[in-house]
Amino acid sequence: MLEVNNLVKSFGGLQVTKKVSFEVKKGEIFGIIGPNGAGKTTMFNQISGFIKPDSGSITFKGNSIEKRSPKDICKLGIGRTFQIAQPFPKMSVLENVMVGSLLRTKSINQAREKAKEVLDFVQLNVPYDTPSSNLTISDRKRLEVAKALATEPELILLDEVMAGLNQTGVKEFINLIFELKKRGTSVLIIEHIMEAMMTLSDRILVLNYGEEVLTGKPQEVANNPKVIEAYLGDEIHA
Amino acid sequence: MNKQKKGMLIGLLIVTLLLPYLIQNEFYLHVLTSVLVYAGLASSWNILGGFAGQLSLGHTAFFGIGAYTSTLLYVYLGISPWIGMLVGGFLAVIVSFITLYPSFRLRGVFFAMVTISFGEVIRILFVYFRNKTTIPYGVTINYEPSFTNMIFDGPMGYFYVSFVYLLIILVISWKVKNSRLGFFLNALKENDEAAQALGVPTSASKFKALAISAFFTAIGGTILVQNILYIEPESAFSTSISTELALISIIGGIGTVAGPVIGAIILIPLGESLRALFSGSVQGLHLVLYGVLLMVVVLKNPNGIMGFISSFNKKRKKKREVQLEEVPDVRG
Amino acid sequence: MILQILISGILLGGVYILASIGLTLIFGVAKVVNFAHGEILMLGMYLTFWLYSIFNLDPTYSIAIVIPIFFLLGTLMYLFVIRPSLNAPELTQVFATLGLSILLQNLALLLWGADYRTVKTFYSNTAVTISPEISISVSRVVAFVTSLLILLVLIIFLKKTYIGKAIQAVSQDRSAAMLMGISVKRIYMYAVGIGCACAGLAGALLIPQYYAFPTAGVSFILISFVVVVLGGIGSIPGAIVGGIIVGLLESITGVFVPELKEASYFIFFIVILLIRPNGLFGVKGAGEEGAR
Ligand SMILES: Nc1ncnc2c1ncn2[C@@H]1O[C@H](COP(=O)(O)OP(=O)(O)OP(=O)(O)O)[C@@H](O)[C@H]1O
Ligand SMILES: [Mg+2]
Numbered sequence: 001m002l003e004v005n006n007l008v009k010s011f012g013g014l015q016v017t018k019k020v021s022f023e024v025k026k027g028e029i030f031g032i033i034g035p036n037g038a039g040k041t042t043m044f045n046q047i048s049g050f051i052k053p054d055s056g057s058i059t060f061k062g063n064s065i066e067k068r069s070p071k072d073i074c075k076l077g078i079g080r081t082f083q084i085a086q087p088f089p090k091m092s093v094l095e096n097v098m099v100g101s102l103l104r105t106k107s108i109n110q111a112r113e114k115a116k117e118v119l120d121f122v123q124l125n126v127p128y129d130t131p132s133s134n135l136t137i138s139d140r141k142r143l144e145v146a147k148a149l150a151t152e153p154e155l156i157l158l159d160e161v162m163a164g165l166n167q168t169g170v171k172e173f174i175n176l177i178f179e180l181k182k183r184g185t186s187v188l189i190i191e192h193i194m195e196a197m198m199t200l201s202d203r204i205l206v207l208n209y210g211e212e213v214l215t216g217k218p219q220e221v222a223n224n225p226k227v228i229e230a231y232l233g234d235e236i237h238a
Numbered sequence: 239m240n241k242q243k244k245g246m247l248i249g250l251l252i253v254t255l256l257l258p259y260l261i262q263n264e265f266y267l268h269v270l271t272s273v274l275v276y277a278g279l280a281s282s283w284n285i286l287g288g289f290a291g292q293l294s295l296g297h298t299a300f301f302g303i304g305a306y307t308s309t310l311l312y313v314y315l316g317i318s319p320w321i322g323m324l325v326g327g328f329l330a331v332i333v334s335f336i337t338l339y340p341s342f343r344l345r346g347v348f349f350a351m352v353t354i355s356f357g358e359v360i361r362i363l364f365v366y367f368r369n370k371t372t373i374p375y376g377v378t379i380n381y382e383p384s385f386t387n388m389i390f391d392g393p394m395g396y397f398y399v400s401f402v403y404l405l406i407i408l409v410i411s412w413k414v415k416n417s418r419l420g421f422f423l424n425a426l427k428e429n430d431e432a433a434q435a436l437g438v439p440t441s442a443s444k445f446k447a448l449a450i451s452a453f454f455t456a457i458g459g460t461i462l463v464q465n466i467l468y469i470e471p472e473s474a475f476s477t478s479i480s481t482e483l484a485l486i487s488i489i490g491g492i493g494t495v496a497g498p499v500i501g502a503i504i505l506i507p508l509g510e511s512l513r514a515l516f517s518g519s520v521q522g523l524h525l526v527l528y529g530v531l532l533m534v535v536v537l538k539n540p541n542g543i544m545g546f547i548s549s550f551n552k553k554r555k556k557k558r559e560v561q562l563e564e565v566p567d568v569r570g
Numbered sequence: 571m572i573l574q575i576l577i578s579g580i581l582l583g584g585v586y587i588l589a590s591i592g593l594t595l596i597f598g599v600a601k602v603v604n605f606a607h608g609e610i611l612m613l614g615m616y617l618t619f620w621l622y623s624i625f626n627l628d629p630t631y632s633i634a635i636v637i638p639i640f641f642l643l644g645t646l647m648y649l650f651v652i653r654p655s656l657n658a659p660e661l662t663q664v665f666a667t668l669g670l671s672i673l674l675q676n677l678a679l680l681l682w683g684a685d686y687r688t689v690k691t692f693y694s695n696t697a698v699t700i701s702p703e704i705s706i707s708v709s710r711v712v713a714f715v716t717s718l719l720i721l722l723v724l725i726i727f728l729k730k731t732y733i734g735k736a737i738q739a740v741s742q743d744r745s746a747a748m749l750m751g752i753s754v755k756r757i758y759m760y761a762v763g764i765g766c767a768c769a770g771l772a773g774a775l776l777i778p779q780y781y782a783f784p785t786a787g788v789s790f791i792l793i794s795f796v797v798v799v800l801g802g803i804g805s806i807p808g809a810i811v812g813g814i815i816v817g818l819l820e821s822i823t824g825v826f827v828p829e830l831k832e833a834s835y836f837i838f839f840i841v842i843l844l845i846r847p848n849g850l851f852g853v854k855g856a857g858e859e860g861a862r
Contacts, residue, residue: 048435050431050434050435069434070431070434070435070437071434071437071438071439071440074434074435074436074437075437079435079436080435082431082432082435086429086431086432086435087429087432088424088425088428088429088432088433089428089429090424090428091424091425091428095421095424098421099421099422099424099425099433099436099438100436100437102418102421102422103436103437103438106418108416108417108418108421111418111421147432147436148435148436150436151436151437291660293660293661293664293665295664295668340844341840341843341844343844344843344844345660346660346661346663346664347602347603347660347663347664348603348799348843350603350605350664351603351795351799351843352839352840352843352844354792354795355792355795355796355836355839355840356836356840358792358832358836359833359836359837359840362829362830362832362833362836363830363833365829366827366829366830366833369829477788481668481672484665485665485672488661488665492661521676521679521680521683521684522675522676522677522679522680522784523676523680525672525675525676525679526672526673526676526677526680528669528672528676529669529670529671529672529673529674529675529676530669530673531669532665532668532669532672533651533665533666533669533670533673536655536658536661536662536665536666536669537651537654537655537658537662537666540658540659540661540662
């Protein structure tokens with residue numbers, strides 16, 4: 001479904017993505033992990049069109065998208081969340097999500113119904129007209145996911161949506177993501193919480209300093225010394 | 239919109255339509271007409287400045303283009319201002335596309351700076367090219383009342399033309415605000431990146447807002463010049479027009495449909511009566527007041543009068559809800 | 571001919587540098603564009619005019635009065651207009667100082683009428699003729715030299731004094747300066763005060779050449795926009811280069827199409843702003859303010 005091939009990106013002199021390649025299959029939950037600054041978010045930014053890669057290709061459902069604009073990529077069926085939630089602060093929760101659902105319909109009423117459905121699905125249990133600036137951190141994350149889901153993506157990119165949540169919150173999110181998978185949505189997910197990644201992911205890509213350390217099943221990744229080294233190395237750095 | 243609101247609006251409409259018959263005084267009627275035109279102009283500005291959040295200070299260019307196009311077409315080629323008005327509108331849209339559209343990639347304050355400059359460039363270029371022609375500095379439109387000439391004998395005609403103008407732009411504002419485009423504009427105003435991530439066509443949406451805004455600002459230019467029957471570059475392309483349109487919208491409530499109307503209802507009579515009271519001796523008094531009002535509003539209450547009204551309504555609603563919760567006891 | 575154009579362009583540039591230095595200083599530190607900058611300059615012209623017509627004080631000496639008064643005016647403006655708009659939405663950032671500019675313009679109109687006023691110094695209308703082709707107006711030279719001197723003083727102040735260094739630190743990196751224990755808010759106040767003093771000073775030095783009238787500031791603020799954006803807004807060396815460029819541009823177009831000299835630098839400005847929002851030399855940091 002999504003193929004990333006030899007992607008390269010540098011900021012100034014710093015190479016943040018070094019010839020990374022991977023593939024996300026339909027209906028798969030694909031995880032990306034790596035220490036802080038490994039280039040995970042930058043990868044998302046390139047897939048979603050916010051940053052143009054220096055070289056390499058990104059193909060989605062057979063279309064090459066590395067030069068497309070964010071809105072075209074979203075239209076093609078890739079939804080994304082931001083690591084730091086980006087609500088429209090003066091709009092209500094419902095209106096926030098409606099912006100997303102209006103991508104697929106012109107009718108305000110249909111968009112509203114769709115938005116309510118999505119809000120219920122992500123279990124954002126606040127009144128629809130709550131100003132989005134009043135939300136708690138975990139509700140903000142849910143809203144972030146709801147907005148992306150409202151665009152009816154076939155592939156959704158989730159950037160640390162569980163960061164800062166408590167145990168129950170994480171569990172709820174894990175169930176939510178499995179539910180998404182059941183509905184046939186492919187998921188590309190970045191997360192620092194290892195247990196979550198181990199349970200969720202079909203396969204995991206480990207990045208370090210913009211480079212692929214390895215790609216494999218959760219079990220392979222967990223037992224690989226190179227991965228441990230990458231994380232330990234980071235701790236020594238810090 | 240609920241029934242009560244609808245009824246109130248229709249009532250307001252009928253009263254406004256009858257006003258010229260109630261007010262026999264020419265001066266008051268003139269002020270009232272100004273209120274309508276400026277409310278329409280400010281509403282046009284508001285579609286770009288308020289709905290899309292692009293704080294243009296170059297709208298004087300569109301105003302001047304509208305006013306001049308219809309006037310020159312009428313005076314030199316005998317083309318009816320009704321047609322000239324539309325030509326001016328389309329010309330303004332073309333100019334807006336060349337000038338403001340590329341400026342959209344600049345952030346707020348810089349957008350304001352570059353749009354002021356664009357307004358100035360258009361004025362300078364206009365003055366320059368006028369010198370190369372035989373068109374005099376000030377152009378007077380001959381007083382030949384007829385509907386086709388958009389010249390009327392008496393204030394009544396202007397009143398109704400302005401009324402229809404305002405009505406059209408208000409209906410369009412309302413439609414835009416409550417459509418997909420309105421949602422998109424609101425989203426890109428609040429967070430451009432997040433909007434793009436949701437597939438909002440940010441450029442196309444801004445362009446639509448710009449086109450509507452420029453078109454109706456130009457139309458307002460024609461209506462105003464037909465009212466005065468005189469035009470000159472310094473006043474038609476004056477930077478203060480852009481500022482005034484923004485000011486009216488902001489005081490009334492930027493980004494709302496009713497805001498510009500409320501702003502015009504307050505500011506225009508204020509300005510006109512101060513001007514009439516202190517004609518000549520104390521120039522600029524109303525503008526001093528405008529300046530102070532603008533500062534106070536943006537610093538203390540950037541949502542303007544509409545902001546007050548909506549927060550007041552919310553409080554009242556809450557109160558009513560509390561009361562309702564207590565009522566069932568009694569009824570039950 | 572070419573030399574004449576160059577000389578008058580550079581002299582003009584000196585004036586423009588002076589007119590815009592305060593704007594760039596305030597932006598560099600507080601990241602606020604002061605739309606009332608032109609009106610402050612206009613008030614500087616009026617003050618100098620009144621000092622001259624009431625006390626017969628030569629514009630060059632009136633500097634000693636203009637500087638403290640306008641510094642004070644600047645601190646007041648900071649406290650009442652700029653500080654409340656620092657973290658406010660764009661709307662407030664644009665229209666608070668724009669409202670002030672409308673207020674000041676029309677206050678001047680109210681108080682002093684629309685008459686054009688100027689100060690005639692003994693050198694006002696004299697010009698030095700160097701060769702048959704080159705003649706230089708003395709008051710331009712005086713303004714140019716004084717503005718260079720003032721610029722020098724300003725730069726030394728920024729480099730050598732504690733407040734000056736703090737201003738520079740804040741303008742380069744707000745949070746780092748805060749960590750170093752600099753009281754950022756106070757530095758803002760000083761910077762706005764100094765920026766206003768510069769604007770008032772510019773008015774004082776320009777009055778022998780230009781007329782004071784209520785809307786005299788409008789053309790200066792527009793030119794200042796061009797100057798500071800060309801050089802990279804917030805950068806003082808940038809403003810110097812920008813001023814010279816605008817001066818030259820104006821004197822060159824002035825020869826060929828005098829009516830379009832203003833349009834020429836506006837168009838140049840617009841093109842620059844659109845293709846290089848960071849200014850010609852790409853000052854770091856300014857770009858984040860300029861482009862999305
Ligand atoms: N726009 C940019 N300009 C310059 N450098 C950038 C930019 N965006 C990211 N970087 C740098 O690229 C590197 C990778 O950043 P990225 O945000 O992709 O890391 P990450 O893996 O998402 O980290 P984290 O786990 O902390 O979110 C970092 O060193 C960062 O400073
Ligand atoms: Mg990240």
